[in-house]
Amino acid sequence: MKDQEKHKQKVISIVEETGLPFCPLFVIKSIxxxxxxxxxxxxxxxxxxxxxxYLDNYLGGDIYAVPYYAVEWIKVRPRCxxxxxxxxxxxxxxxxxxxTAILEKYNIPYQEQDGYFIIYGYK
Numbered sequence: 001m002k003d004q005e006k007h008k009q010k011v012i013s014i015v016e017e018t019g020l021p022f023c024p025l026f027v028i029k030s031i032x033x034x035x036x037x038x039x040x041x042x043x044x045x046x047x048x049x050x051x052x053x054y055l056d057n058y059l060g061g062d063i064y065a066v067p068y069y070a071v072e073w074i075k076v077r078p079r080c081x082x083x084x085x086x087x088x089x090x091x092x093x094x095x096x097x098x099x100t101a102i103l104e105k106y107n108i109p110y111q112e113q114d115g116y117f118i119i120y121g122y123k
Contacts, residue, residue, distance in 0.1 A: 014102070020095050022048040024078040030070040031121075042114055044081045044092055071121030079115065 025048055029039050078099035081090040099117065103110050111118045 020078075020098055021093060022080055022095070024048060024076045024095065024099060025080065026050060026074055026076045028074050029072045031072045032070060039075070041075070041077055041116065044077075044079050044090075046081045046083060046090070048080050068121070073121060074119045075116050076119065077116040 025041060025045060027039055027041065027050070029035060076099065078095040080093050082093055084091050096115075100112075102108075103117070103119075108119060111120075
């Protein structure tokens with residue numbers, strides 16, 4: 001558990017260092033599950049973070065978590081909507097450029113499709 005917490009803090013530091021203003025929307029699909037509607041997101045939303053069924057400790061020791069070795073892919077949408085008022089359209093916060101820079105800095109292979117990124121566990 002110590003190593004997991006240490007890794008979590010490292011990831012938080014990297015995200016804070018890059019200046020992303022929110023945790024991007026993401027969903028993880030394991031190899032042993034069928035792709036369903038909850039694996040899809042094709043529009044900007046007001047919330048961020050995990051879109052999937054397991055809301056916390058996705059890759060951690062939780063009984064419902066997806067172990068890292070079972071990850072088929074992770075989809076990330078580095079955009080979100082910020083509410084500005086009833087009469088004003090929502091503002092789109094787009095961190096695509098910053099997110100791409102992180103992926104490239106750490107040599108993480110990815111595919112970009114329709115406004116989201118796919119990072120494969122096996123490739």
